[in-house]
Amino acid sequence: METLYSIDGWLCANLVNDHFRDLIKTMYRSKEDERMLMFPVLAGIAHLRKLANQDSFCNDQELDEKLFGIVFEGICKRWRSWMTNSDQSVDHQLMALFPFWLPLAASTDSCLNMAVGNDECVRTVIQLLEARSHLERAFDLLFEQLEKNSDNEDSLTEWLDEIMKFCSRHASKDETSDRLMRVFQYISDKATQVGENPIKQTKIDESLRLMCRQILSTGTKYAKQLVDQLLNSPSFSDSSFIENGSLILDIMTSCEYEADLIQEMIYLIREENLSSAQKLELEVSRRAPLMHNTKCITCEQPMNKSGYVFRCGHFQHIECSINIDRTCNCNGLGDGIVVPREKPNVPAKRNIFKNWETKLNCRVFPKDEKV
Numbered sequence: 001m002e003t004l005y006s007i008d009g010w011l012c013a014n015l016v017n018d019h020f021r022d023l024i025k026t027m028y029r030s031k032e033d034e035r036m037l038m039f040p041v042l043a044g045i046a047h048l049r050k051l052a053n054q055d056s057f058c059n060d061q062e063l064d065e066k067l068f069g070i071v072f073e074g075i076c077k078r079w080r081s082w083m084t085n086s087d088q089s090v091d092h093q094l095m096a097l098f099p100f101w102l103p104l105a106a107s108t109d110s111c112l113n114m115a116v117g118n119d120e121c122v123r124t125v126i127q128l129l130e131a132r133s134h135l136e137r138a139f140d141l142l143f144e145q146l147e148k149n150s151d152n153e154d155s156l157t158e159w160l161d162e163i164m165k166f167c168s169r170h171a172s173k174d175e176t177s178d179r180l181m182r183v184f185q186y187i188s189d190k191a192t193q194v195g196e197n198p199i200k201q202t203k204i205d206e207s208l209r210l211m212c213r214q215i216l217s218t219g220t221k222y223a224k225q226l227v228d229q230l231l232n233s234p235s236f237s238d239s240s241f242i243e244n245g246s247l248i249l250d251i252m253t254s255c256e257y258e259a260d261l262i263q264e265m266i267y268l269i270r271e272e273n274l275s276s277a278q279k280l281e282l283e284v285s286r287r288a289p290l291m292h293n294t295k296c297i298t299c300e301q302p303m304n305k306s307g308y309v310f311r312c313g314h315f316q317h318i319e320c321s322i323n324i325d326r327t328c329n330c331n332g333l334g335d336g337i338v339v340p341r342e343k344p345n346v347p348a349k350r351n352i353f354k355n356w357e358t359k360l361n362c363r364v365f366p367k368d369e370k371v
């Protein structure tokens with residue numbers, strides 16, 4: 001079979017996948033030259049399994065990782081194969097395997113290590129980091145590419161678009177607004193260096209407006225910084241209200257909405273605590289005449305927490321009490337026991353078994369006779 005592998009990897013992949021699937025379990029090799037021989041066949045099998053929507057080589061997780069690792073390594077190192085897209089970049093070839101094979105690639109460190117060691121696999125590294133929930137590292141790598149390509153307008157736009165897509169995929173995360181604000185500040189500083197180039201300035205302004213709205217969609221945490229940063233941009237500060245009025249209204253509306261939301265939340269909290277406050281007020285009104293001082297005898301803080309009222313006239317917070325028997329630690333009056341809580345009016349109990357022995361009147365009435 002190995003002779004056939006070296007002749008035509010694609011035909012061998014079809015042959016093995018259709019008729020000799022048990023051979024797949026024996027195709028893992030530890031030596032690099034042997035892995036090079038197996039690579040075209042395994043790449044073909046991976047392609048066929050993808051078309052058939054089968055995300056496994058042999059239904060063995062550990063062996064699947066090793067076999068897919070050979071495919072990943074072969075593409076990274078550009079080993080000779082039947083693949084017609086070998087003239088494309090390594091990154092594009094690996095990205096063609098995703099998202100179908102992404103869970104398998106992300107489950108092992110070997111694929112990530114190989115991708116990190118290859119300068120042509122930046123997007124692949126980002127995808128693997130994202131799949132493994134290393135979002136901060138993935139964003140840092142994206143931002144690094146943005147800075148590296150700052151002099152190339154097309155590449156800058158391309159990587160900015162990648163960052164916006166990344167932030168959109170993780171819009172529910174709390175860190176998203178921080179990441180977007182970091183990019184926004186960088187693009188704003190870049191806008192001041194453009195000079196009098198209307199085409200570039202227009203593109204940057206569009207990017208800034210889009211980021212503004214995306215940042216606002218995550219909350220108004222950076223609303224003030226957004227306005228300050230926009231005012232520092234000549235294209236924004238020198239523009240008319242017609243040009244940027246919608247953006248200003250969006251910022252104000254977002255802040256207004258959150259303010260209303262906070263007020264509504266405060267109202268609901270007060271409503272929920274109203275009954276508890278009324279009970280506390282009633283309890284205090286019953287015991288207030290007994291107290292000499294409304295401050296805690298231990299910490300001397302106001303009566304704003306739950307506490308004990310003693311017969312001696314002192315008040316003490318529950319958390320300040322150190323006596324297990326709940327007595328006042330003063331040396332004044334002799335009676336320092338807690339004033340008992342007044343029990344509410346409870347209906348008198350009724351004995352339902354009092355007339356248990358009384359016979360029931362269960363007379364049987366005669367049936368109506370037919371006429």
